[in-house]
Amino acid sequence: MESNVTFDYSTALADRRIPNPILTASGTAGSGKELAQFFPLSDIGAVVTKSIMLKPRSGRATPRMAETPSGMLNSIGLQGPGIDIFLENDIPWLASQGARIIVSIAGETVEDYAVLARKLRAVPGITALEVNISCPNVENRGQVFACNPTTAREAISAVRRNIGGELPIFAKLSPDVTDIVSIATEVVDAGADGLALINTILGMVIDTNTMFPRLSQKTGGLSGPAIRPVAVRAIYQVHAALPNIPIIGMGGVASGRDAFELVLAGASAISVGTATFGNPTAAISIKQELESILIEKGFATFHQAIGFAHREEI
Amino acid sequence: MEMPTINSRAKQMDAEVISNKRLGAYNHIVLAVNEIATYAKPGNFVAISVGGPGSSMVLRRAFAIYRAQIRPDGQGVMELVVAPHGNGSKWLASREPGESVNIVAPLGTAFGIPTEPVRALLIGGGYGSAPLFALAENLKAKGSRVDMVLGASTAAKIYAPLEGKRSVNSMTITTDDGSAGTQGRVSDVLPSIIEQNQIEIIYSCGPMAMLSAITDIANRYGVMHQCSVEESMACGIGVCMTCVLPVEGRDGITRMVRTCIEGPVMDGSKVTWSKSREIPDGVWGK
Ligand SMILES: Cc1cc2nc3c(=O)[nH]c(=O)nc-3n(C[C@H](O)[C@H](O)[C@H](O)COP(=O)(O)O)c2cc1C
Numbered sequence: 001m002e003s004n005v006t007f008d009y010s011t012a013l014a015d016r017r018i019p020n021p022i023l024t025a026s027g028t029a030g031s032g033k034e035l036a037q038f039f040p041l042s043d044i045g046a047v048v049t050k051s052i053m054l055k056p057r058s059g060r061a062t063p064r065m066a067e068t069p070s071g072m073l074n075s076i077g078l079q080g081p082g083i084d085i086f087l088e089n090d091i092p093w094l095a096s097q098g099a100r101i102i103v104s105i106a107g108e109t110v111e112d113y114a115v116l117a118r119k120l121r122a123v124p125g126i127t128a129l130e131v132n133i134s135c136p137n138v139e140n141r142g143q144v145f146a147c148n149p150t151t152a153r154e155a156i157s158a159v160r161r162n163i164g165g166e167l168p169i170f171a172k173l174s175p176d177v178t179d180i181v182s183i184a185t186e187v188v189d190a191g192a193d194g195l196a197l198i199n200t201i202l203g204m205v206i207d208t209n210t211m212f213p214r215l216s217q218k219t220g221g222l223s224g225p226a227i228r229p230v231a232v233r234a235i236y237q238v239h240a241a242l243p244n245i246p247i248i249g250m251g252g253v254a255s256g257r258d259a260f261e262l263v264l265a266g267a268s269a270i271s272v273g274t275a276t277f278g279n280p281t282a283a284i285s286i287k288q289e290l291e292s293i294l295i296e297k298g299f300a301t302f303h304q305a306i307g308f309a310h311r312e313e314i
Numbered sequence: 315m316e317m318p319t320i321n322s323r324a325k326q327m328d329a330e331v332i333s334n335k336r337l338g339a340y341n342h343i344v345l346a347v348n349e350i351a352t353y354a355k356p357g358n359f360v361a362i363s364v365g366g367p368g369s370s371m372v373l374r375r376a377f378a379i380y381r382a383q384i385r386p387d388g389q390g391v392m393e394l395v396v397a398p399h400g401n402g403s404k405w406l407a408s409r410e411p412g413e414s415v416n417i418v419a420p421l422g423t424a425f426g427i428p429t430e431p432v433r434a435l436l437i438g439g440g441y442g443s444a445p446l447f448a449l450a451e452n453l454k455a456k457g458s459r460v461d462m463v464l465g466a467s468t469a470a471k472i473y474a475p476l477e478g479k480r481s482v483n484s485m486t487i488t489t490d491d492g493s494a495g496t497q498g499r500v501s502d503v504l505p506s507i508i509e510q511n512q513i514e515i516i517y518s519c520g521p522m523a524m525l526s527a528i529t530d531i532a533n534r535y536g537v538m539h540q541c542s543v544e545e546s547m548a549c550g551i552g553v554c555m556t557c558v559l560p561v562e563g564r565d566g567i568t569r570m571v572r573t574c575i576e577g578p579v580m581d582g583s584k585v586t587w588s589k590s591r592e593i594p595d596g597v598w599g600k
């Protein structure tokens with residue numbers, strides 16, 4: 001039978017529907033302008049912005065980066081203009097490009113998260129909020145919010161209480177915990193509509209010539225294909241425990257095959273980070289490759305493939 | 315605040331290796347790049363994907379463009395001088411003619427060339443001399459006087475092709491070990507050259523410590539100094555925020571700026587050169 005099957009590539013982020021599941025990863029797409037030179041930003045599901053904080057941040061000193069086998073370490077320190085300049089410049093520009101926008105926010109205190117949420121609640125044109133809680137809590141000896149169930153909950157509920165309206169919030173978790181499912185359960189209970197998994201893994205490189213750590217901050221976040229199995233495991237475990245919670249999956253996705261692996265584990269959307277550094281058009285090739293793989297495997301919709309690795313074996 | 319953006323001519327393409335020849339410590343590589351050759355200016359750089367499909371090297375490598383031109387047969391070519399010191403540059407240096415490499419170019423800022431003839435001093439450290447020869451040709455074409463100083467640790471690391479030597483009025487070589495030219499650093503010979511030739515503008519490219527030393531001398535003599543910086547980059551296209559330097563903007567505020575977008579060519583006097591692994595005081599958002 002000759003049929004004109006159209007594959008439904010759209011996906012849902014809580015109550016928002018986007019035309020395809022490929023997103024940028026926070027902190028790896030500049031302001032969006034840089035990548036717009038290589039492809040129309042409206043071609044991907046959404047642009048996830050760098051994590052924006054209340055005030056301008058210089059970020060850390062260099063060296064901020066070290067390449068590692070199949071990955072890299074970074075310690076940018078959330079360099080950025082602060083929420084006010086960001087809302088004035090970045091958001092209107094992204095909107096003018098027809099890009100769907102997921103704003104990532106980060107705070108140093110629970111109150112920071114609350115204020116950021118209030119500043120964003122009335123801003124038009126935002127699809128969702130990603131709440132990066134993988135940052136040091138200055139009120140708790142610098143321990144990362146996402147590494148402690150109590151502070152993870154406090155940060156997310158501060159956003160939930162202050163965001164108002166219906167803007168979905170995705171809590172971005174750190175894999176550097178003993179039990180990611182318990183943190184996930186905690187933040188969902190605190191009002192997160194979805195989860196973003198995973199942030200970078202803490203690592204270190206020592207330069208054997210200078211015999212000092214390579215990065216100025218000594219440690220940095222590991223990203224790239226090296227961490228993909230950790231991402232797949234985290235997404236799989238969390239999806240098994242919380243099957244109705246949408247997950248934005250990321251960690252080392254460099255091809256359609258890699259994206260498919262995270263989708264099988266339970267991701268409803270895929271963020272592409274480090275791969276963009278090696279190839280400015282990575283997100284577009286991943287989008288095309290994933291679609292072909294899904295069609296080839298016989299899926300009629302993207303939705304059917306989400307968490308497919310969890311099915312009963314027969 | 316206006317946001318600086320990526321070189322508007324930047325394009326991604328697979329470029330065929332036309333030739334690859336060993337020259338002393340370096341490889342001279344010629345790539346077929348079509349119309350990119352018309353847009354690349356001295357100072358611009360190219361970001362090249364290394365290692366082939368499935369490689370464990372996930373980041374692009376940045377190289378200064380040695381020269382770009384449209385050949386008489388109409389072919390657009392880009393020439394690079396590659397020092398094979400890491401796994402990425404070694405991979406590139408071992409490409410055979412006929413193979414392709416994925417490039418993004420031209421990237422970054424270019425050396426500014428005055429419209430009037432000037433007395434210019436070009437200073438290169440190691441393979442940092444690469445972009446200076448095309449710059450020298452452009453300056454000469456405008457009727458400028460061009461003096462050049464090249465420095466390296468040892469003679470084999472001086473990159474000075476014959477045709478390059480012909481495009482300058484004088485060439486001074488310094489080596490740390492004295493194996494060629496004057497023993498010492500480029501900064502040792504600068505004051506006398508600046509004074510003797512009444513230098514009006516300095517262009518430089520090389521390691522940070524050298525650029526910092528040149529900036530001090532340029533400031534002392536009140537000479538303009540355009541330097542091409544080398545901060546390690548992960549992407550080359552402004553999205554990773556790793557290649558930053560503290561640079562004073564037109565508004566007088568010093569920010570951590572991306573050297574892949576606002577550089578690599580920058581006004582040396584606006585850069586806060588510091589050896590410490592800390593953000594200098596007074597930088598915006600510290
Ligand atoms: C240079 C760099 C900067 C990043 N900045 C942020 C950030 O601002 N906020 C955030 O939530 N994650 C940030 N991340 C983490 C990524 O969004 C992503 O979670 C991680 O890199 C794993 O994906 P990947 O392997 O595809 O890069 C950053 C990662 C890198 C490499």
